[in-house]
Amino acid sequence: MSLDDPVLATQTEAAPASAGMSHRFACFVTGTDTEIGKTLTSAALLHALVRTGVRACGMKPVAAGAELRDGVWHNDDADRLGAAGNVGMLASLTTPYLFKEAAAPHIAAALEGRLIESVPILAAYTEIAAACDAVVVEGVGGFRVPLAPGFDTADLARQLDLPVLLVVGLRLGCINQALLTAEAIVARGLVLAGWVANELETPMNFADENIAALLELLPAPLLGRVPRLAQPSAAGAAAHLNFSCLPNWPGHHTQ
Numbered sequence: 001m002s003l004d005d006p007v008l009a010t011q012t013e014a015a016p017a018s019a020g021m022s023h024r025f026a027c028f029v030t031g032t033d034t035e036i037g038k039t040l041t042s043a044a045l046l047h048a049l050v051r052t053g054v055r056a057c058g059m060k061p062v063a064a065g066a067e068l069r070d071g072v073w074h075n076d077d078a079d080r081l082g083a084a085g086n087v088g089m090l091a092s093l094t095t096p097y098l099f100k101e102a103a104a105p106h107i108a109a110a111l112e113g114r115l116i117e118s119v120p121i122l123a124a125y126t127e128i129a130a131a132c133d134a135v136v137v138e139g140v141g142g143f144r145v146p147l148a149p150g151f152d153t154a155d156l157a158r159q160l161d162l163p164v165l166l167v168v169g170l171r172l173g174c175i176n177q178a179l180l181t182a183e184a185i186v187a188r189g190l191v192l193a194g195w196v197a198n199e200l201e202t203p204m205n206f207a208d209e210n211i212a213a214l215l216e217l218l219p220a221p222l223l224g225r226v227p228r229l230a231q232p233s234a235a236g237a238a239a240h241l242n243f244s245c246l247p248n249w250p251g252h253h254t255q
Contacts, residue, residue: 025049025134025248027193028162030153030185032177034141036169037198037226039077041241042138043234044226045165046084048243052250054133057087060095061121061156062140062147065102073098077138084234087132093124106146116147118159125160134250137162143181154188163193163247165223168214170197170204175213182218192218193246197225221245 029045031038042058049056058081066073078095082088091098097116099108109116129135137160139145145153157164164185168178178195185192195218197211204210215222224241243249 024129024132025054025246025250026129026137026162027165027246028137028139028157028160028190029165029167030139030143030157030181031167032142032169032174032181036171036200037167037196038138039080040226040232040234040237041165041167041196041198042136043080043084044237044241045136045243046081046134047234047238048241049134049136049250050084050086051238054250055087055131056134056136057085057089057128057132058082058094059125059128059135059137060140061124061137062097062099062105062116062153063095064099064105064108064140066098066100073100080234081136081138085136089128089131093128096120096124104146105140106148109148116151118151118156121156122159142177143184154184157185157190158188161190163191165193165246166195166218166220168195168197170199170207170210171202172204174204175210175217178214179217182220186219191247192220194221194223194243196223196241199226199228201228203228 029038029042046056046058060078060081063075063078066075075095075098082094099112101108101111105116125137139153143154147153166178166181168174182192211225223243226237226240229236
């Protein structure tokens with residue numbers, strides 16, 4: 001689906017896209033806010049999956065902010081996921097909704113006269129999952145970002161029905177943001193499978209104490225703490241993370 005293609009499907013309630021694929025690894029990556037390390041964590045997760053020897057692909061269903069390069073529209077986050085995986089898929093599948101303007105998704109979509117709907121995303125996910133052993137789906141912004149009237153990223157996560165990985169950006173207020181996000185995830189019947197503490201460009205006072213509080217309060221294991229990296233990379237972040245406790249991690253039989 002190009003930036004100029006019309007939407008071809010309508011919003012419907014369907015069976016979870018992950019139905020029948022429980023033996024494969026898949027997860028939905030969300031965060032406490034925008035710009036807190038979701039893409040870096042997702043790329044690190046893909047890097048770790050590739051190292052286990054499986055066919056892994058990243059998916060950024062909705063991306064806002066694109067640049068035209070050699071006649072092709074690119075989004076940096078989507079490109080980073082593509083580089084971290086080892087299965088090449090059409091961009092129309094890995095990012096069904098790519099918008100030019102770097103704005104809230106529903107605003108970026110409206111500027112192009114388009115409507116974000118779940119059916120193209122679920123269909124793309126199903127096709128990717130059929131071709132891979134592992135799929136990492138990165139959300140946009142936080143957990144409850146509006147995509148269209150009556151449809152937000154929490155609804156998308158629920159329809160995909162995947163275990164959720166929460167990225168917590170370490171800054172003032174992160175405890176409240178993390179706990180509210182965790183409550184929203186659980187309220188939708190989803191599994192909060194783990195969380196990552198990510199250090200942002202501005203150092204946080206009492207970061208250790210905040211992490212200690214989250215260890216007690218979040219109902220999921222800490223997968224690691226990513227420090228500020230001089231040159232952020234999937235491999236560099238993966239060196240600080242352990243994803244092996246996630247459901248259906250390659251080589252494990254956790255359900």
